[in-house]
Amino acid sequence: MLNTPTTGWQYKVGETFFNGNCIAYSELAAGMLQVVVDCAVEPYGLLGLVPIVEGAGGIITDWQPSPASSVPQNSFKMTVDFAAKQIFSGDLENAPFNISDMFRDLVEGLMSFPINLPGTSHHKCLKIHKKVRETMRDVLKKRIESSTKKREGEEDLVDHLLRDMDSQKFLTEDYIVQMMFGLLFVTSDSISTTLALSFKLLVEHPHVLEELIVEHDSILKNKENLDAPLTWNDYKSMTFTLQVINEVLRLGNIAPGLFRRALKDISVKGYTIPAGWVIMIATAALHLNSDQFEDPLSFNPWRWKENQSSGGAKNFMPFGYGMKQCAGAEYSRVFLATFLHVLVTRYRWTMVKGGKIIRAPIIRFPDGFHFNVSQKNQ
Numbered sequence: 001m002l003n004t005p006t007t008g009w010q011y012k013v014g015e016t017f018f019n020g021n022c023i024a025y026s027e028l029a030a031g032m033l034q035v036v037v038d039c040a041v042e043p044y045g046l047l048g049l050v051p052i053v054e055g056a057g058g059i060i061t062d063w064q065p066s067p068a069s070s071v072p073q074n075s076f077k078m079t080v081d082f083a084a085k086q087i088f089s090g091d092l093e094n095a096p097f098n099i100s101d102m103f104r105d106l107v108e109g110l111m112s113f114p115i116n117l118p119g120t121s122h123h124k125c126l127k128i129h130k131k132v133r134e135t136m137r138d139v140l141k142k143r144i145e146s147s148t149k150k151r152e153g154e155e156d157l158v159d160h161l162l163r164d165m166d167s168q169k170f171l172t173e174d175y176i177v178q179m180m181f182g183l184l185f186v187t188s189d190s191i192s193t194t195l196a197l198s199f200k201l202l203v204e205h206p207h208v209l210e211e212l213i214v215e216h217d218s219i220l221k222n223k224e225n226l227d228a229p230l231t232w233n234d235y236k237s238m239t240f241t242l243q244v245i246n247e248v249l250r251l252g253n254i255a256p257g258l259f260r261r262a263l264k265d266i267s268v269k270g271y272t273i274p275a276g277w278v279i280m281i282a283t284a285a286l287h288l289n290s291d292q293f294e295d296p297l298s299f300n301p302w303r304w305k306e307n308q309s310s311g312g313a314k315n316f317m318p319f320g321y322g323m324k325q326c327a328g329a330e331y332s333r334v335f336l337a338t339f340l341h342v343l344v345t346r347y348r349w350t351m352v353k354g355g356k357i358i359r360a361p362i363i364r365f366p367d368g369f370h371f372n373v374s375q376k377n378q
């Protein structure tokens with residue numbers, strides 16, 4: 001599928017994210033995310049995961065208000081709040097707005113028709129974008145002015161970036177604000193949609209859920225203390241869970257497409273893609289290709305038993321491909337696996353209503369998606 005560059009706000013945001021210092025940017029982002037994983041060397045194992053585990057547990061507990069919890073909404077809130085904490089701690093706790101509500105409205109307006117008139121989603125989206133960035137700039141300025149030094153291990157992403165400002169010239173204030181906003185943005189809808197899809201697919205495929213429960217119960221059985229946090233080895237032993245995540249990503253195709261610009265004329269089957277054109281790679285066409293995946297529409301995590309690909313292969317690229325591949329891929333897998341661990345070991349859920357899925361072009365649940373969640377054995 002071919003596409004000429006679009007105009008409008010969405011595209012401009014994309015340009016600011018991905019052009020310019022894109023390599024340094026994604027290396028840096030990957031480095032920051034690695035912090036989550038690298039904390040594994042601490043005595044209790046993957047310390048970076050502890051807040052994820054606690055976050056997941058805490059938020060699922062919040063998922064019990066009657067009559068039922070909205071999975072997409074709760075996953076969105078959990079994902080944004082958790083990422084915001086990693087990026088700038090609790091600096092927005094006293095802000096006059098809730099950061100996850102702001103991002104939800106922003107994402108809703110993102111795919112709207114770009115008419116900038118009061119009352120339109122696009123207009124609201126632009127206003128939120130401005131407001132969030134202004135608030136983030138204030139957070140950054142206060143940090144720069146503040147002389148309080150945090151202890152090692154308590155630092156967040158902004159602390160790391162500020163420390164690197166002297167040696168990395170591209171790290172200007174503007175850049176850091178853009179990065180704070182950008183990281184929250186890419187985290188918000190991607191992980192939460194994958195989580196919501198996991199709920200749906202698991203409830204519709206009880207035999208998959210059963211095997212998932214067996215895997216996670218056996219991780220718990222091997223622990224002396226049931227409340228001990230997950231370790232890196234625990235994560236690595238989640239073989240079936242990672243197959244489930246691959247399968248959700250394959251069917252979900254969270255990113256509707258990948259974009260590349262042709263640097264020179266390219267001939268494809270008698271057609272020429274002119275230099276400068278933007279090419280959209282429709283990943284769903286790859287992931288649902290029956291030549292590559294038997295019975296491609298069925299949810300079958302066992303298909304990954306023999307094929308251990310975690311993405312970045314020519315027939316499976318949920319996180320993209322090549323040097324522009326998603327910087328948050330590993331963070332996302334760890335987050336999803338940890339969440340599933342907490343969910344299946346501590347909770348049970350029944351579907352109440354909703355669950356219809358549309359793509360427009362990002363995945364949406366137009367009738368909502370509601371579950372009753374209860375503590376296991378209650």
Ligand code: HEM
Nearest residue numbers: 026186187190191254255319320321324325326327328332
């Ligand atoms: C399930 C979750 C996610 C999915 C499916 C996903 C998917 C993608 C895809 C398809 C791309 C484009 C890659 C390409 O063009 O080859 C991308 C880029 C990117 N993603 Fe993600 N993503 C997810 C979560 C995240 C998270 C949590 C973060 C950050 C914390 C993140 C950070 C990025 C960045 C920085 C890029 C741009 C990389 C570059 O241009 O060099 N992503 N992601």
